[in-house]
Amino acid sequence: MGRYLNTTVAKKFAMGLSGLFLVSFLLMHVTVNFVSTVSPSVYNSLSEFMGYNFVVQLLLQPILVIGVVFHFVMGMVLEVNNRKARPIGYEKFDKSSNTTWMSRNMIITGIVILLFLGLHMYDFFFPELAYKFGNGYDAAQVPDFYTGLVAKFQDPIRVGIYVLSFVFLMLHLLHGFYGSFQSIGWGDRNSRALKGFAKWFSILVPLLFIYIALFHYFGSL
Amino acid sequence: MKLFLKIWRQENAQAKGQMVDYTIDGIDPNMSFLEMLDVLNEQLVAENKEPIEFDHDCREGICGTCSLQINGQPHGPDRLTTTCQLHMRKFKDGDTIYIEPFRAKAFPVVKDLVIDRSSFERIQQAGGYVSVNTSGNTIDANTIPVDKESADTAFDSAACIGCGACVAACKNASAALFVGAKISQFANLPQGQVEATQRAINMVNQMDAEGFGSCTNTGACEIECPKGIKLTNIATMNREYIKATTKG
Ligand code: SF4
Ligand code: FES
Numbered sequence: 374m375g376r377y378l379n380t381t382v383a384k385k386f387a388m389g390l391s392g393l394f395l396v397s398f399l400l401m402h403v404t405v406n407f408v409s410t411v412s413p414s415v416y417n418s419l420s421e422f423m424g425y426n427f428v429v430q431l432l433l434q435p436i437l438v439i440g441v442v443f444h445f446v447m448g449m450v451l452e453v454n455n456r457k458a459r460p461i462g463y464e465k466f467d468k469s470s471n472t473t474w475m476s477r478n479m480i481i482t483g484i485v486i487l488l489f490l491g492l493h494m495y496d497f498f499f500p501e502l503a504y505k506f507g508n509g510y511d512a513a514q515v516p517d518f519y520t521g522l523v524a525k526f527q528d529p530i531r532v533g534i535y536v537l538s539f540v541f542l543m544l545h546l547l548h549g550f551y552g553s554f555q556s557i558g559w560g561d562r563n564s565r566a567l568k569g570f571a572k573w574f575s576i577l578v579p580l581l582f583i584y585i586a587l588f589h590y591f592g593s594l
Numbered sequence: 595m596k597l598f599l600k601i602w603r604q605e606n607a608q609a610k611g612q613m614v615d616y617t618i619d620g621i622d623p624n625m626s627f628l629e630m631l632d633v634l635n636e637q638l639v640a641e642n643k644e645p646i647e648f649d650h651d652c653r654e655g656i657c658g659t660c661s662l663q664i665n666g667q668p669h670g671p672d673r674l675t676t677t678c679q680l681h682m683r684k685f686k687d688g689d690t691i692y693i694e695p696f697r698a699k700a701f702p703v704v705k706d707l708v709i710d711r712s713s714f715e716r717i718q719q720a721g722g723y724v725s726v727n728t729s730g731n732t733i734d735a736n737t738i739p740v741d742k743e744s745a746d747t748a749f750d751s752a753a754c755i756g757c758g759a760c761v762a763a764c765k766n767a768s769a770a771l772f773v774g775a776k777i778s779q780f781a782n783l784p785q786g787q788v789e790a791t792q793r794a795i796n797m798v799n800q801m802d803a804e805g806f807g808s809c810t811n812t813g814a815c816e817i818e819c820p821k822g823i824k825l826t827n828i829a830t831m832n833r834e835y836i837k838a839t840t841k842g
Contacts, residue, residue, distance in 0.1 A: 377839035381768075381808035382798050382832055451808050455766035458699050458807030464600065464613050465692040467666030468765060468814070476812035477765055552811035558833030561826050 384451060389556030391444040392549055396574075398437055403581050410588045413519040420518035424501060445487055452480050475548040482545040489538035496525055526589035535586045539579040546575035595621040595682060598690040599634070601646060604703050607710075611703065613692075623683035627670065628653060628660060630682055631693075647706040653678040655820065658755030661762065662707055663694040668759035668818045676757065676820045696762035700769070700804040713804035714756050714772060720800035721793035722776040724785045738784050748782035751775045753821040760815030760823070766807030771815035773801050774827035781834050794831070794838040 377383055405423065409416040423429050468477055475482070526532055551571035554560040560567060596619045604611030618634050625633070628650050635645035651657040660677040664670035670680045685691060695703050700713040726732060740748075752775075760771035777794055780786025786793070809828055816825045 377795070380798050380802050380835070381806075382835045383839070385808055385810075386832060386836060451810070455768070455807035455810070458767035458805060459697050460699055461697055463663060463666060463694055463697055464602070465666040465694070466663075470667055470671075471763055471814040471817040472765070472812040476810065479810065548811070555811045555825065555829050556809075556832060558829050558831075558836055560829045564826065 381451075381454070384447060385556040386558070388444065388447050388451065389553035391440050391447070392553040393557070394440050395437075395444060396546070396550055396553070398440070399578055400574075403578050403585075406585045407581060409519060409522055410585055416522075417518050424518075441490065445483065448480065448483055473548065475544045476552075479545060479548060482541045485538060485541040486545055489534070489541070492531075492534065492538075496531075523589045523592070526586055529590070532586050532590045536583050539582045539586075542582075543575060543579035546579065547572065550575050595619075595623060595685070595687045597621060597630075597685065597688075599693060600690065601693045601707070602695055602703075603646065603706055604695075605705070607702055607704055613694075621682055623681070625682045626653070626678055627662070627664070627680040627682065628678050647704075647708045649708050650678055655679045656755060658757035661696050661709065661711075661757050661759065663692075663696055663762055665692050668696060668762040669757075669820055673817070674820055674822055676755075679820075696758050698758075698761050698767035698806065700767070700806050701758060701761065709758075711756070711758050713806070714758065714769070716804065717769070717773055717797055717800045718756075718776065720796040721789065722780075722797060724780060724789065735785060740783060744782045748779050751779040751782065751823065751827055754779075754819075754823050755821055757820060759818045759820060761806065763814040763818035764807065764809075765812060765814065766810055768809045768815075769801050769804070769806040770809035770828045770831065771819060771823055771825070773797055774829075774831035775823045777834050778827045778830040781830055790834060791838040791841055794834040798831070798835050 378387075405416070405419050408419055526535075551560070551568050554564075554567055554571070596617070599616040599618060600613045601616060602611060603614045616634060618630070618637065621630050621633065628648070631646065631648055638645045649659040649661060651659045653660070655676045655678060658676070661668065662670070662677045664677065664680070669675055669677045671684055672680055693707065695701075695707045695709045701709040701711055704710050754772060754775035756772065758772070761767050761769050764770075777797060780793060781790060811825070811828075813825055816823065
């Protein structure tokens with residue numbers, strides 16, 4: 374089995390699979406965030422569940438981190454390999470006549486998303502580590518997640534960075550979501566419906582994230 | 595028509611090579627692109643200069659040898675067209691045209707615009723066939739029933755002429771469309787099932803060994819393919835490969 378995993382097709386399969394996994398996580402994340410614009414208390418209890426549930430924290434979270442790291446490292450490995458496949462380039466290469474900007478620049482949109490993830494971890498993940506894993510569960514210590522969230526979206530520069538990052542996420546998904554199906558060998562007869570679904574998902578989910586950020590920024594003015 | 599040409603010239607496989615400027619006049623818009631190059635070569639021979647080497651054979655879009663990168667696109671600006679089927683009326687008087695060989699590590703330049711595409715041959719040899727007993731009692735393929743849809747899909751894949759435009763157009767120099775077409779052609783037919791596992795594994799391995807890049811689904815290949823080979827062939831290849839590896 375191991376000898377099969379090293380081929381370009383297997384690597385792309387793994388890339389597609391990890392991409393689809395990350396997309397499913399996005400859907401969950403945007404749903405929870407959206408609740409914050411409707412009901413602070415439900416948002417708080419959802420966040421508490423996510424933050425303290427054993428399965429989420431000790432099983433799903435590590436899988437997610439592994440998924441992100443894998444997707445990025447594999448993306449880099451493939452990019453380096455692909456560059457080696459054409460050591461002498463063209464004098465004139467009209468790429469825009471047959472491909473979209475998104476499809477050609479997944480590495481750029483991917484790196485921007487990764488940088489954003491750094492900021493996101495700094496904003497939300499690291500501060501929570503201390504009380505989550507510090508002294509075990511203590512109901513008195515559970516923070517008011519909603520107030521914390523709104524506080525993060527006071528700074529217009531941070532909101533701007535968030536909005537811009539989600540535009541990059543949209544560009545990444547617009548190519549990557551459907552491409553993932555192609556990479557795992559799906560996308561034949563049902564490809565039109567699948568393409569349409571992937572396209573609208575890729576537009577709407579980042580727009581929702583943007584809406585949530587702006588909602589809390591303007592709501593708190 | 596008067597045209598300004600920028601053409602890749604390279605003495606041999608080891609030489610460095612460079613773009614050289616040529617001006618050509620009196621080109622009939624109804625000439626094919628290759629005829630235009632013929633005229634240029636006659637002009638060069640008359641001037642006692644070395645003519646430009648370029649590949650061609652059938653000149654009617656079936657052999658797949660006439661592979662040129664024209665103004666940054668394989669086989670030029672027309673869709674579903676090989677270089678030999680491209681006409682000069684697609685260009686305007688006074689245009690500058692870049693003519694380069696298809697570029698890929700697995701397609702080394704032999705001389706000028708001629709490239710070595712034996713990497714494709716080796717991929718084919720790795721599994722792009724069905725083994726048939728040819729000792730005199732060969733069974734007619736038509737005795738095995740094939741439904742119309744599968745036959746049509748297999749036929750569409752079999753239209754690939756191995757020109758290499760998919761590789762040339764791809765930013766990763768990936769041969770996924772070519773290999774996908776060759777695998778799908780058999781994956782859709784009952785005759786291809788017997789060797790399906792080995793075919794998928796061996797052809798993908800050979801594709802990688804030749805140094806082609808990996809597919810990132812940009813779709814450039816599908817647009818530039820003169821035979822209209824669809825991206826779904828790549829999905830089929832991926833599926834066949836995954837099936838093969840989990841089986842064997
Ligand atoms: S898939 Fe199309 S572009 Fe690629 S080799 Fe076959 S005919 Fe040429
Ligand atoms: S010369 Fe045969 S396809 Fe163009």
